[in-house]
Amino acid sequence: MPSLPPFGALSACAIGDFRTEAGAIIPEVTLAYRRWGEFRRTSHGRTNVVLVEHALTGDSDARSWWAGLIGPGKAIDTDRYCVICANVLGGCQGSTGPGSPHPDDGQAWGSRFPAISIRDQVAAEKQLLDQLGITWVRAVAGGSMGGARALEWTALFPDVVGAAAIFAVSARASAWQIGIQYAQISAIENDPHWAGGDYYATGAAPLNGLATARRIAHLTYRGELEIDERFGTSALPGENPRGPFRDPAHRFAVQSYLDYQAKKLTERFDAGTYVVLTEALNRHDIGRGRGGLNKALSSIDVPVLIAGVDTDILYPYHQQEHLSRNLGNLLGMAKIVSPVGHDAFLTETRQLDRILRGFFAQIDPHYTAASPRIEYFI
Amino acid sequence: MPSLPPFGALSACAIGDFRTEAGAIIPEVTLAYRRWGEFRRTSHGRTNVVLVEHALTGDSDARSWWAGLIGPGKAIDTDRYCVICANVLGGCQGSTGPGSPHPDDGQAWGSRFPAISIRDQVAAEKQLLDQLGITWVRAVAGGSMGGARALEWTALFPDVVGAAAIFAVSARASAWQIGIQYAQISAIENDPHWAGGDYYATGAAPLNGLATARRIAHLTYRGELEIDERFGTSALPGENPRGPFRDPAHRFAVQSYLDYQAKKLTERFDAGTYVVLTEALNRHDIGRGRGGLNKALSSIDVPVLIAGVDTDILYPYHQQEHLSRNLGNLLGMAKIVSPVGHDAFLTETRQLDRILRGFFAQIDPHYTAASPRIEYFI
Numbered sequence: 001m002p003s004l005p006p007f008g009a010l011s012a013c014a015i016g017d018f019r020t021e022a023g024a025i026i027p028e029v030t031l032a033y034r035r036w037g038e039f040r041r042t043s044h045g046r047t048n049v050v051l052v053e054h055a056l057t058g059d060s061d062a063r064s065w066w067a068g069l070i071g072p073g074k075a076i077d078t079d080r081y082c083v084i085c086a087n088v089l090g091g092c093q094g095s096t097g098p099g100s101p102h103p104d105d106g107q108a109w110g111s112r113f114p115a116i117s118i119r120d121q122v123a124a125e126k127q128l129l130d131q132l133g134i135t136w137v138r139a140v141a142g143g144s145m146g147g148a149r150a151l152e153w154t155a156l157f158p159d160v161v162g163a164a165a166i167f168a169v170s171a172r173a174s175a176w177q178i179g180i181q182y183a184q185i186s187a188i189e190n191d192p193h194w195a196g197g198d199y200y201a202t203g204a205a206p207l208n209g210l211a212t213a214r215r216i217a218h219l220t221y222r223g224e225l226e227i228d229e230r231f232g233t234s235a236l237p238g239e240n241p242r243g244p245f246r247d248p249a250h251r252f253a254v255q256s257y258l259d260y261q262a263k264k265l266t267e268r269f270d271a272g273t274y275v276v277l278t279e280a281l282n283r284h285d286i287g288r289g290r291g292g293l294n295k296a297l298s299s300i301d302v303p304v305l306i307a308g309v310d311t312d313i314l315y316p317y318h319q320q321e322h323l324s325r326n327l328g329n330l331l332g333m334a335k336i337v338s339p340v341g342h343d344a345f346l347t348e349t350r351q352l353d354r355i356l357r358g359f360f361a362q363i364d365p366h367y368t369a370a371s372p373r374i375e376y377f378i
Numbered sequence: 379m380p381s382l383p384p385f386g387a388l389s390a391c392a393i394g395d396f397r398t399e400a401g402a403i404i405p406e407v408t409l410a411y412r413r414w415g416e417f418r419r420t421s422h423g424r425t426n427v428v429l430v431e432h433a434l435t436g437d438s439d440a441r442s443w444w445a446g447l448i449g450p451g452k453a454i455d456t457d458r459y460c461v462i463c464a465n466v467l468g469g470c471q472g473s474t475g476p477g478s479p480h481p482d483d484g485q486a487w488g489s490r491f492p493a494i495s496i497r498d499q500v501a502a503e504k505q506l507l508d509q510l511g512i513t514w515v516r517a518v519a520g521g522s523m524g525g526a527r528a529l530e531w532t533a534l535f536p537d538v539v540g541a542a543a544i545f546a547v548s549a550r551a552s553a554w555q556i557g558i559q560y561a562q563i564s565a566i567e568n569d570p571h572w573a574g575g576d577y578y579a580t581g582a583a584p585l586n587g588l589a590t591a592r593r594i595a596h597l598t599y600r601g602e603l604e605i606d607e608r609f610g611t612s613a614l615p616g617e618n619p620r621g622p623f624r625d626p627a628h629r630f631a632v633q634s635y636l637d638y639q640a641k642k643l644t645e646r647f648d649a650g651t652y653v654v655l656t657e658a659l660n661r662h663d664i665g666r667g668r669g670g671l672n673k674a675l676s677s678i679d680v681p682v683l684i685a686g687v688d689t690d691i692l693y694p695y696h697q698q699e700h701l702s703r704n705l706g707n708l709l710g711m712a713k714i715v716s717p718v719g720h721d722a723f724l725t726e727t728r729q730l731d732r733i734l735r736g737f738f739a740q741i742d743p744h745y746t747a748a749s750p751r752i753e754y755f756i
């Protein structure tokens with residue numbers, strides 16, 4: 001039996017040296033992770049583990065960002081399953097990333113940290129499971145960058161993954177995504193405090209650049225109509241953004257909202273990790289080295305559920321339709337109908353609950369869904 | 379008869395002092411403009427002038443950016459009409475803007491240049507027409523920021539404008555637009571060479587910030603599928619964007635494309651003007667001070683044609699539908715069907731040609747369209 005930390009506690013696991021897909025070596029890698037629910041091994045090395053994959057700025061605390069979906073009696077039922085969620089390789093919430101001390105000199109990795117791919121993130125998680133002695137998982141689930149990892153799990157380690165539930169992602173980065181993500185990286189690199197990525201010992205950090213990146217990103221995470229319904233052209237109370245001169249103290253409500261989102265991120269997230277993980281999203285391509293996109297997808301025989309959001313700007317719904325048309329073993333395709341846009345994979349709990357209950361009912365004959373009703377909107 | 383410059387020649391006209399909507403004074407304003415086609419005055423002060431309005435980074439050289447649409451025998455027929463196009467107030471192509479010398483000290487206006495609105499831009503153009511002795515124009519036409527000006531013309535000066543053809547714009551800035559435009563302004567202001575807007579005498583300019591702004595903007599100007607069809611995840615020939623380390627010399631094709639677009643803009647456009655005009659777009663609101671959006675639109679009795687692009691990310695088609703539902707005197711509504719996105723109002727010449735010919739055939743009984751066929755896609 002693996003030695004797992006108490007429910008919800010952050011634990012660090014040394015997974016050894018890591019070699020990236022492109023050939024760089026990261027020695028002595030740590031991945032931070034959490035678990036909820038008792039671990040059970042069934043026959044033939046099967047387990048009750050559900051691996052949950054976080055998005056770009058998420059972390060291992062899956063019960064916070066999928067609060068309505070993970071827990072006793074919830075869709076991802078911790079009375080039944082052992083949920084494990086690891087902070088991604090390159091992250092800044094306990095896993096080895098550009099802000100971590102380099103084993104050679106104890107200084108931050110900074111610009112020495114290699115570029116990584118979604119596949120690298122998954123391969124590192126596989127090393128974590130190996131360390132924990134977990135040779136098979138019931139399911140892997142995630143959205144956005146977490147969905148990209150879940151998808152790569154099914155291609156890289158089909159014998160390790162029982163099934164996958166994949167939300168709001170694509171088979172590969174689109175050129176538009178690469179472009180908008182590149183613009184975000186540029187905003188960070190243009191910040192004088194970036195210092196070529198080696199700002200960790202300078203006493204400053206590229207917070208303005210990270211804030212600009214977040215403002216851009218946030219507008220791709222939310223629905224255009226939702227943002228407009230909430231803020232329109234309203235001014236912040238007591239401020240006049242239509243005065244005779246431009247004045248940062250006088251803002252439209254949406255500016256203040258974006259400033260708030262940006263500030264929240266700069267207070268909790270590292271700019272170096274943001275660049276490393278955004279770059280990994282740019283490299284996302286399920287077809288690379290596998291004969292192309294559709295050949296790669298059709299050869300995946302792990303059962304996969306695909307879900308998308310009708311108003312998603314960043315990963316438009318046609319990308320999930322493309323996945324569903326080409327995956328080798330499609331369990332089903334669900335549309336999340338929401339004004340929220342991409343972030344609906346985090347916020348539309350009721351629809352996510354139904355989709356995930358339907359997913360587990362299909363892959364686990366002993367799953368007793370509290371709500372047996374399954375609605376797929378194709 | 380007004381004294382007008384030779385066809386296509388850039389001419390500067392002193393329009394006097396200008397007071398902005400918000401109460402700032404800009405003394406001794408110049409607007410640069412061009413004209414094509416003989417000026418004719420008909421009875422009752424009517425003229426054959428067609429006023430063409432350029433977009434954010436456009437200028438008075440309308441025959442370059444609407445090359446297929448303006449000229450002898452073309453939709454905006456310079457054998458019949460006198461086309462006038464002015465560089466906008468705040469611009470950097472001959473009109474008074476933040477890079478122009480301040481009359482007090484000859485130094486660039488910089489941060490002293492006030493914030494302006496779309497209405498200010500139109501009011502300044504009205505002063506130009508007054509200077510030229512033109513009291514009425516047959517039509518005003520433009521797209522994007524030019525469409526916003528054309529729309530404001532119909533609300534501010536209904537007795538001066540015979541009709542308007544308005545492309546790819548909205549009744550007001552949406553919160554999403556304000557947000558994405560604010561992110562662009564932030565990118566410029568975060569550039570250390572911005573110097574609070576007073577960089578003109580420093581020997582440096584916030585080119586990196588302007589480049590980042592343009593990368594963001596360009597992705598809102600083009601269709602997501604078009605960008606992906608052109609570039610996908612291709613690398614630039616001879617470069618490997620999937621190497622072991624991030625390296626700006628190894629790029630995806632779309633990065634190189636955005637870099638090229640950014641560089642082109644930084645070579646021809648002033649960052650201060652970019653901020654001033656982007657701020658004007660943020661202030662665009664046809665309903666302000668007029669009892670709200672729909673009341674303002676319904677009270678406009680100038681005949682207006684509205685056209686939008688089905689794949690427009692920046693000004694989604696539902697915004698043109700909103701205009702068409704609420705305008706007081708709608709000539710018609712046309713959909714430009716194109717993968718190109720917002721920029722289709724510049725690039726889809728064949729569709730624009732038909733739309734504009736249909737427009738002139740409706741408003742001008744003597745207009746002889748080479749192609750009498752009018753197709754409206756409602």
